[in-house]
Amino acid sequence: MLANPLALIAEITHRCPLHCVYCSNPLELAAASSELKTEDWRCVFAEAAKMGILHLHLTGGEPLARTDLEELIASAHQARLYTNLITSGVGLSRERLARLVQAGLDHIQLSFQDSHPDRADWIAGTKSHAHKVELAGWIREHRIAFTANLVVHRQNLDDLEATLKFLETLRPDRIEIAHTQYYGWALENRAALMPTAAQLEKALAVVAAAEVRLKGSVRIDSVVPDYHAQFPKACMGGWGRRLMLINPAGQALPCHAAGVIPGLVFDNVKERSLQSIWNESAAFQKFRSESWMQEPCRTCERRTEDFGGCRCQAFLLAGDAAATDPVCSLSPRHDSVLRTVCQAPEDIVSPGSPAKSWKYRPNPGRG
Amino acid sequence: MIAETSKPALAVGCRWGGSQEDPMLLFPEGAMKVQGTGLAILELCDGQRTFLDIVEELHRRYFGSDAQRIREDAAKFLEQLHEKRIVDY
Ligand code: SF4
Ligand code: SF4
Numbered sequence: 001m002l003a004n005p006l007a008l009i010a011e012i013t014h015r016c017p018l019h020c021v022y023c024s025n026p027l028e029l030a031a032a033s034s035e036l037k038t039e040d041w042r043c044v045f046a047e048a049a050k051m052g053i054l055h056l057h058l059t060g061g062e063p064l065a066r067t068d069l070e071e072l073i074a075s076a077h078q079a080r081l082y083t084n085l086i087t088s089g090v091g092l093s094r095e096r097l098a099r100l101v102q103a104g105l106d107h108i109q110l111s112f113q114d115s116h117p118d119r120a121d122w123i124a125g126t127k128s129h130a131h132k133v134e135l136a137g138w139i140r141e142h143r144i145a146f147t148a149n150l151v152v153h154r155q156n157l158d159d160l161e162a163t164l165k166f167l168e169t170l171r172p173d174r175i176e177i178a179h180t181q182y183y184g185w186a187l188e189n190r191a192a193l194m195p196t197a198a199q200l201e202k203a204l205a206v207v208a209a210a211e212v213r214l215k216g217s218v219r220i221d222s223v224v225p226d227y228h229a230q231f232p233k234a235c236m237g238g239w240g241r242r243l244m245l246i247n248p249a250g251q252a253l254p255c256h257a258a259g260v261i262p263g264l265v266f267d268n269v270k271e272r273s274l275q276s277i278w279n280e281s282a283a284f285q286k287f288r289s290e291s292w293m294q295e296p297c298r299t300c301e302r303r304t305e306d307f308g309g310c311r312c313q314a315f316l317l318a319g320d321a322a323a324t325d326p327v328c329s330l331s332p333r334h335d336s337v338l339r340t341v342c343q344a345p346e347d348i349v350s351p352g353s354p355a356k357s358w359k360y361r362p363n364p365g366r367g
Numbered sequence: 368m369i370a371e372t373s374k375p376a377l378a379v380g381c382r383w384g385g386s387q388e389d390p391m392l393l394f395p396e397g398a399m400k401v402q403g404t405g406l407a408i409l410e411l412c413d414g415q416r417t418f419l420d421i422v423e424e425l426h427r428r429y430f431g432s433d434a435q436r437i438r439e440d441a442a443k444f445l446e447q448l449h450e451k452r453i454v455d456y
Pocket of ligand 2: 231297298303306308329331
């Protein structure tokens, strides 16, 4: 029997004051006018809780861009969902933070780009670093969980040790080191973001040392980039198995990048119940069983563990969403992935000399 | 190591969820089903009782069980959760 998902990711807006070059939002950003209303989200949260969903991740874009964020958190809290706010913190005042906590926020995940203010601002395409540091102090005035999140790539990996030390000073409960995932805007900037093998090796050692140093005080979660792994990760815990994402316009997706796969039709929560979407929606069914698999996945022992890797990545790198994820060493297309990795140039560009290929993520139109 | 005088409590960002019949411990990166003795121990972790109080209470409830064993199991359980940043003391 199909189990219900455990977590709901609500991309409540694509609006964002930042322009991160590693942003994984789709190239076609949802216009502000297409966004779900407060009441629509309230229904979604109530239904989600009824389905047994436990966690709600509020993300974007920048969730703070929604002026009804307080109400959204309150309705999620009322439905007994554990609410997590994933934010850049830009524009969050001390007062509004207090209101969000008051509304029932359980966990805040604040993103950082680097420990040097100018480099951080350069990556985010906005002046935002100093405010984040101040905000971190305000967060610690409340009894909520605090994760400092750092997206890493070639331009900031060499600083990882210093950056971790800097993040420690903010006294988070968790530090999450997320390697850039090459979807959306990040894929456009891949040539400038892809780390070198040497950088990665060093980074692994730095993280291992930090884990030992911080044991019992800060939990470190680090996701190894799968371009460099032998086998792919079970993307989103498997297609349509663990998670459900609702985009700003109300479409339900099995993963945040699923929109890149041509031919998939996403049902909208305004038209169907969450439960029936989960059970029956064609987009969720598409890669759920094993019948869509090709060789080598079809007969591979690992298929029940990684489900053949990421469908979006298979499409983006192999041109076929049903192919074995090309990052898998068993994939016939694996060589083309390896070539990208090996070709990662050694140069680290700097704030003074922006890489030619840098493409900042814009803001969605008003629509 | 947890001391006799430590006062364990759920860590910041951890709370109960799920349903009455099926309580779940929720924390930032996931959830955990807790039943039986584990549930009994965690319900006593209110930040007021010391570890010693908790062990004594458990001994009273599970009458006839080995006190030393209870202490060791409870310590191990809480230390594991402490490392995962679910319990603070
Ligand atoms: S631009 Fe940066 S902060 Fe904004 S949604 Fe993208 S990654 Fe997040
Ligand atoms: S062949 Fe397919 S199932 Fe096997 S490890 Fe690679 S991606 Fe996973």
